Every structure is written in structure tokens, then in C-alpha cells.
Amino acid sequence: MTQSTAVEPAFDRLLQVAVEVFAECGFREATVREICSRANVNVASVNYYFRSKEALYAQALAFAFREANRLYPLDAILDKGLPAEQRLTMFIGNFLHKLLDDSHLGLHSKLIAREIADPTKALDEIIETAIVPQFVLLVEIIQQILGASAEKLVVQRCLLSIFGQCLMFKHSRSIIDRLYPELIADESAIQASAEHIAQFSLAALARFAQQ
Amino acid sequence: MTQSTAVEPAFDRLLQVAVEVFAECGFREATVREICSRANVNVASVNYYFRSKEALYAQALAFAFREANRLYPLDAILDKGLPAEQRLTMFIGNFLHKLLDDSHLGLHSKLIAREIADPTKALDEIIETAIVPQFVLLVEIIQQILGASAEKLVVQRCLLSIFGQCLMFKHSRSIIDRLYPELIADESAIQASAEHIAQFSLAALARFAQQ
Amino acid sequence: MTQSTAVEPAFDRLLQVAVEVFAECGFREATVREICSRANVNVASVNYYFRSKEALYAQALAFAFREANRLYPLDAILDKGLPAEQRLTMFIGNFLHKLLDDSHLGLHSKLIAREIADPTKALDEIIETAIVPQFVLLVEIIQQILGASAEKLVVQRCLLSIFGQCLMFKHSRSIIDRLYPELIADESAIQASAEHIAQFSLAALARFAQQ
Amino acid sequence: MTQSTAVEPAFDRLLQVAVEVFAECGFREATVREICSRANVNVASVNYYFRSKEALYAQALAFAFREANRLYPLDAILDKGLPAEQRLTMFIGNFLHKLLDDSHLGLHSKLIAREIADPTKALDEIIETAIVPQFVLLVEIIQQILGASAEKLVVQRCLLSIFGQCLMFKHSRSIIDRLYPELIADESAIQASAEHIAQFSLAALARFAQQ
DNA sequence: AATGAATGAGCCTTCATTCAT
DNA sequence: GATGAATGAAGGCTCATTCAT
Numbered sequence: 001m002t003q004s005t006a007v008e009p010a011f012d013r014l015l016q017v018a019v020e021v022f023a024e025c026g027f028r029e030a031t032v033r034e035i036c037s038r039a040n041v042n043v044a045s046v047n048y049y050f051r052s053k054e055a056l057y058a059q060a061l062a063f064a065f066r067e068a069n070r071l072y073p074l075d076a077i078l079d080k081g082l083p084a085e086q087r088l089t090m091f092i093g094n095f096l097h098k099l100l101d102d103s104h105l106g107l108h109s110k111l112i113a114r115e116i117a118d119p120t121k122a123l124d125e126i127i128e129t130a131i132v133p134q135f136v137l138l139v140e141i142i143q144q145i146l147g148a149s150a151e152k153l154v155v156q157r158c159l160l161s162i163f164g165q166c167l168m169f170k171h172s173r174s175i176i177d178r179l180y181p182e183l184i185a186d187e188s189a190i191q192a193s194a195e196h197i198a199q200f201s202l203a204a205l206a207r208f209a210q211q
Numbered sequence: 212m213t214q215s216t217a218v219e220p221a222f223d224r225l226l227q228v229a230v231e232v233f234a235e236c237g238f239r240e241a242t243v244r245e246i247c248s249r250a251n252v253n254v255a256s257v258n259y260y261f262r263s264k265e266a267l268y269a270q271a272l273a274f275a276f277r278e279a280n281r282l283y284p285l286d287a288i289l290d291k292g293l294p295a296e297q298r299l300t301m302f303i304g305n306f307l308h309k310l311l312d313d314s315h316l317g318l319h320s321k322l323i324a325r326e327i328a329d330p331t332k333a334l335d336e337i338i339e340t341a342i343v344p345q346f347v348l349l350v351e352i353i354q355q356i357l358g359a360s361a362e363k364l365v366v367q368r369c370l371l372s373i374f375g376q377c378l379m380f381k382h383s384r385s386i387i388d389r390l391y392p393e394l395i396a397d398e399s400a401i402q403a404s405a406e407h408i409a410q411f412s413l414a415a416l417a418r419f420a421q422q
Numbered sequence: 423m424t425q426s427t428a429v430e431p432a433f434d435r436l437l438q439v440a441v442e443v444f445a446e447c448g449f450r451e452a453t454v455r456e457i458c459s460r461a462n463v464n465v466a467s468v469n470y471y472f473r474s475k476e477a478l479y480a481q482a483l484a485f486a487f488r489e490a491n492r493l494y495p496l497d498a499i500l501d502k503g504l505p506a507e508q509r510l511t512m513f514i515g516n517f518l519h520k521l522l523d524d525s526h527l528g529l530h531s532k533l534i535a536r537e538i539a540d541p542t543k544a545l546d547e548i549i550e551t552a553i554v555p556q557f558v559l560l561v562e563i564i565q566q567i568l569g570a571s572a573e574k575l576v577v578q579r580c581l582l583s584i585f586g587q588c589l590m591f592k593h594s595r596s597i598i599d600r601l602y603p604e605l606i607a608d609e610s611a612i613q614a615s616a617e618h619i620a621q622f623s624l625a626a627l628a629r630f631a632q633q
Numbered sequence: 634m635t636q637s638t639a640v641e642p643a644f645d646r647l648l649q650v651a652v653e654v655f656a657e658c659g660f661r662e663a664t665v666r667e668i669c670s671r672a673n674v675n676v677a678s679v680n681y682y683f684r685s686k687e688a689l690y691a692q693a694l695a696f697a698f699r700e701a702n703r704l705y706p707l708d709a710i711l712d713k714g715l716p717a718e719q720r721l722t723m724f725i726g727n728f729l730h731k732l733l734d735d736s737h738l739g740l741h742s743k744l745i746a747r748e749i750a751d752p753t754k755a756l757d758e759i760i761e762t763a764i765v766p767q768f769v770l771l772v773e774i775i776q777q778i779l780g781a782s783a784e785k786l787v788v789q790r791c792l793l794s795i796f797g798q799c800l801m802f803k804h805s806r807s808i809i810d811r812l813y814p815e816l817i818a819d820e821s822a823i824q825a826s827a828e829h830i831a832q833f834s835l836a837a838l839a840r841f842a843q844q
Numbered sequence: 845a846a847t848g849a850a851t852g853a854g855c856c857t858t859c860a861t862t863c864a865t
Numbered sequence: 866g867a868t869g870a871a872t873g874a875a876g877g878c879t880c881a882t883t884c885a886t
Binding site for chain 4 (some may be wrong): 448450451518535536538539540541545547549553554557575576578579580582583585586587588589590591593596597598600601602604605614615618619621622623625626628629630
């Protein structure tokens, strides 16, 4: 607000650093002092700009979702004119890349995964604004593949099967890094993994559709 | 640590309570005082018996794995005489029940899931002693289904697909609780979910086997 | 401070609000932010107009005395033509009403009482400009009742006896509120209390005058 | 508890220092650091022994009352065989000395006066346990002097008149120190002041008794 | 003249750890 | 061998104050 072309405003810097630190350490382990230190601002800044550490966390989480969706937009997948199979493949590819993005901005999904695995009070709002929409989208695609007669519970379980395969790469990343690093070694490996999940899921869904 | 045959009540109580508390709160949020208080021992006991909070955590984690495997033994699944499809179904059922056991003993898997999602220095040893064996077992079953000609990378990805579907119920438990609680409402619901995963995976593996 | 004739809204508002807030909370508990917020001025205004929180306090205290004397003028009591007994009764009534005025303007005496009970550096000036004149007035009245031969120390002690009875209602207000609320319940109760103090004191002074 | 003949236990030292510091500075202005520093204990000790600064304050206040009553016992005054006038004189003497005790232990009454002038949550209990008993005692003496037919409200106002005269020396101590220091210069001056209050009050009560 | 952003000192409290017993 | 007392480092937060505008 004060500087125009110079370094980013303190508020924004704080938000980005908060995503980093919370992603690395979790809410409790992260300290306000560390965040402020990395953002090159005063210790009191967190309380000045965000009122409390907790409020900063909530905003950082929301920011992480916004960034993740901005960098990996779902636009093409929303096109209902495309074949469901193709949309599913695109969705999985998009989602997996989002999860495994190791760039500076890949921390977003780490923070999000953390929040899901060990929820705070901030989770409920996140589910409403960020997770439900993705679920709705995938449910629609699955229903298209399984046919209108598919049971609701079956659709839900298929949804979880697909998300689970993707999230495995996030939540169990530490294990994959150690045992199967070649599966996520580079961009093309990740793409291959995404294609595997798509084929695996489409194969299963096809069988379910027959019944 | 030092004692071999003698029963050590305080030591053991501390270990069990530590699993509970670390599972509920995570490493940082858990306090030594809370653990000692629940175990009815002196505040200094953790440092006396385990040298530090961190060391207690590592031992609690190892203990959780031992207990989880003791309570949900893989014996039947190890029987190579059974059809691979049946063994896979049994494995998934066993694994999912282990993950979703909400009894006093279900805390073990919660602690383990926490460690995987947010690894500490303790993880490496855990992978060697507890995770690799399960992976080896499942790899063997998958190879049997896919046939000897299956590519190693494909087998690994199928392994992750299956584990991912199961772990979804653990790592994203907070979301499932909110959006699809009926999928894990009771024992029979869990069983149904396990069967879904088995069918989903077998359907996919069958298609992969054809290629 | 600098302006002489021009009305200075922000400055004055700050002063009035400061009396309120300091009276309610005391010097330390009161915050500059709260004062500025209630006065609808910038946080920096206190330092801008008054140099520091402490200086604002001193000015607020002086302002409170000015206001208290403006609202409860001693004019009639100054008339030496009236009988001393009547002047004493009027003085006590005036003083007690001043002390117990719970209206917006009663905060003045609360702030003053606070400063006396827990003096700051600001007290000395206050004594000179505001307290001594009242003491001088009451001493004169007492001397008139006791006669010219009255010892100085006796006069002083009688002075304190009379002030003490009045101030009891201010300094121990918290206790009276709890134990004898009916003594200050309303205007007429306060008047009755004032008359009691006057009678009590006149009876005692009469006996002292005989000796 | 650990040391026997050595310096006083930390708990007791903390309590005494707390009375000192709270009396000097008030609750808010006083800092835990200052208290611990003067008591030669660790900063964490207040929380260790008393759970919080607030709890320490409450205990210090109760301790101040205990000490004040221990050093200035009311025993003789409780003897209903003595003439009421003598008992009143003794009560006032006892009370005034208690209020003006400037020894290390005179801080007790300063702390108490502070709490009355600027009450915290701790006041209610203090009123019940320490103030009401004194009021009851004085009410009984006054009733004896005024006669059984005395109105309740009159008795209460006389009570406040007497307490007010005494408390003047406490609450307005800062003014008396500056304007009339000879009234409280030494032990005999205080005694003379006490006798003045007794005579003043007895004279007034005698007149009230006639009516 | 007046402000809003930003600061740094200091507050109470918590906690894992240590030490004398 | 085992404990209860005590500690010091560090945490989040508040607040009067300052500074560039």
C-alpha cells in the first residue's frame, strides 16, 4: 500500500511465508516469530495484520486454495460436451499435478493435506468452499459413466476410490519418496502415474457400469 | 529398554498412554504432563525412562505398529495356497478394519497415519520394520494376478492404487465424517466399503492382466 | 495546550473521553487505543496533542477538577454573612452530591478519588489548585463554630473527620453498594445521608466548642 | 518444605513480596517479573505455586487480612462486659493503628485499601470474610450507645461516619502527608488522632441518643 | 496539521527438562 | 530407583510510541 514497485507489501509477504511455514511445521510447531523473521517484518505484525496466529492460519489456508485453483484451473474439465472418460482423465491429471507441484507454490497442497489429516476449526469452511465443489464435479462425471441407475452409495465409494489413489501421492509422499522415488521423479513420471490412475479407475468403473 | 523379563508397569503404562495422547494431539500439542498424569506417574518419568519426549514418541510409534499387527494378524493372507483374488480381498478387509478400528486400539493406526503424513526422524525405521513387509506381501499378490510379465512400475502403481483407496478412509477421515458418514457408520458399513475397494481393484487388475 | 481562543474539537473530545476512561479503568488499565477509539480520532492523536499517555492523564485530572467545581459551585457557601452551621450543612451537601453524581459528569470525582488513593506525579499540583482552597474554606467555617480559641490541631482533625465521612461514600463505594445500597439508592437517600453527616458533625463540633 | 532452618520457603517469600509489590503498584502495574525478582525465585514460580498472577493476588489479599488481624487482634474489644464507650475508643484506636502501620507489615492495609477503592473479582470474598465481621462488631457497639430504639438506617450511617473518619487517614494519606504531616508524625500523634475520632464520634452519638 | 502503518519492549504463561533428595 | 520441586527458554500477544507521508 505504501510502496508501489518495491518489494511486495508486508501483508502479502506474510501470507506467503505463512503458507510455507505452516506447511513445513504445522500450526502448533510453527512460530509467529519464525514467520515474521522470514517475512522480514516485526514480530507484532502478525497480530497487527491478522489479529492472531489462528486467524493468520485460516487466511493462509484459504489463500493456498485460491492459489492452487488459480494455477491449476478446472476450466476444460467443466466442459460437459466432452466425453466423461476424457474429463475424468483430465481431472486426475490436474489434481495429481496440483498435489505434487514442488515449486514454491506446491506448498499449498501440503498445507491443505495437513489440515485434512489433522483438522483445526478452519476445516469446516474449507470443505464448503473448496472441497465440496470438486466432489460435486467428480460425482457428476462418475454418474455419467456408471449410468443414471447407479446407487448413490456406489457413486460415493467410487469417488473416494479415485480421490484416494491421487491423495496417496500426497499423504504418503514420505513413503513413496523412500521406496518408489521413480514414480514421481519428474514431470513425465507424474504424468504416467496420473494416466495409471485414470486407466485403473476407468477399468473399474466400466465393470461397475455393466452391472 | 533395559529390563528383559520383569514386568515394568510404569514403563508400559507410559507407552500405552503415549500412543493415546500422541494419536489424539500430535507430537507437539501433546504434553509430557498430560501423558504422565494419565499414566499416574511422576512428571519426571518420561525423561527418566525414555530420556526425552522425542524418544518416547519413537518408542510409542514402534509400539503402535507392534500392537496393530498383533491385533490384526496377516496369517491367513500369507497362505499362498489360496487364490490371489481371495487373498487380496482379505488383505483389504484386514487393512481397512485396522485403520478404522475406533476402539481403544484404533489409536495405533491414527498415530501411524499422523507419522506418515507428517514424518519425523522416526519414520525411516518404521518403514523398514512395518511398512515394507506389507508392501512386499501385496506386491506378491498383485504380481500373481497380473501375471509374471507385468512391468515393475505397473505393479508398484497398482500397489499404490490399492493402498490409496484404503488410506483415504484414514487420512481424509475428517472429510468423510462430515460428507459421507454413512460409509463408515458401523461394522457392516465398513465391511461394505472394504468389499467395494476389493471389487474396484480386482476389476481394474483384471483389465490390466488382459493387456 | 497551544490554542487559545479557537475551539479544538479533537483536543477537547480527547480530554473528555480520557476522564471517562481513566475513571473507569485507572491509568494503567486504560489504553490509548480505547480512548482514541471512543473519541473518534487517530491512535497517534494522544501523542500528537499531549505528547504521552501520562501527560494526557495529568491534563484530564486537572480538567476533572475544573469541571467538578464548575458544576457544583461553592458560591453560596462563600457568603460569610450566613450562619456557620448552615454553611457547613450546605458544604457537605454540595460535596456529597459532587462525589456521588453518577451522571456523565460524576466520572470527574471518580477520577479524582482514584488519584488521591493512588497518587501519581500529578497529585502535587492538584492539591495546590483544587484541594487546598476547599480545605481553607472548611477550616474557616469550623473555626467559626469552635471559636477563636480552638487549637489548630483540633481544627485540622475536625476537618478530616468531616471530609472522611463524605469520602467514605466515594472510596468505599464498592462496599456500600454491596452492604448498604439503600443509603445511596436515589437523590433523596443521598440528601438524607448528607444531612446525617451534617448533624453528626455539628453535634460533635458543638460539644468541642463547649470545652 | 525442603529447607528447614534456612531462608523462608519460596512460597511464603513470594506471598510476602506479592503483598509489597501489589500494595505499591496495584494489580495491573505490578509485574510477575518484579515479584519473582524481589523474592529471588524463577519467573515461572508464580505460575508454579499459584497457577496465575490473579490467583497470587487473591492469596496475597487474604494473607494481608490474616496478618493485619493477627498483629492487631480485636480480643479486648469483643468483651461485652466493658462499657460501650470504652469499646468504641479501643476499636477506633486499633483500627487506626492497623491502617497507619508503616512497618514492613503496614503494607497489608495499603493493599486492602487499594482493593476497596478499585475492586477486582477478589473483593466479594474479602467483604464476607473480613469486612462484615468488623461491621457487625461496630454495629453492635453503636446500638448499645444509641439504645434499642435506634433506627437501622441511623445506625448504618453512624457506622459509616466512624469508619469514614478512620479511613480518611488511609485513602487520603497522600494529602495528609503533604498538608498535615504532624497529625500522623509518630506513634503518639496517631494515638491523639484516634482519640480525637473517638471523642468526636462519642459526642455525636450522645446527641443522637438523646433524640 | 494530522494520520495510518509499523515497531519493539515487555507482559503472562506454558513446557520439557534438571537436580537434589 | 524414582520423585517432586524448581527452572529457563520460548511462545503468543498487547500496547504506547514513532515515522513517513
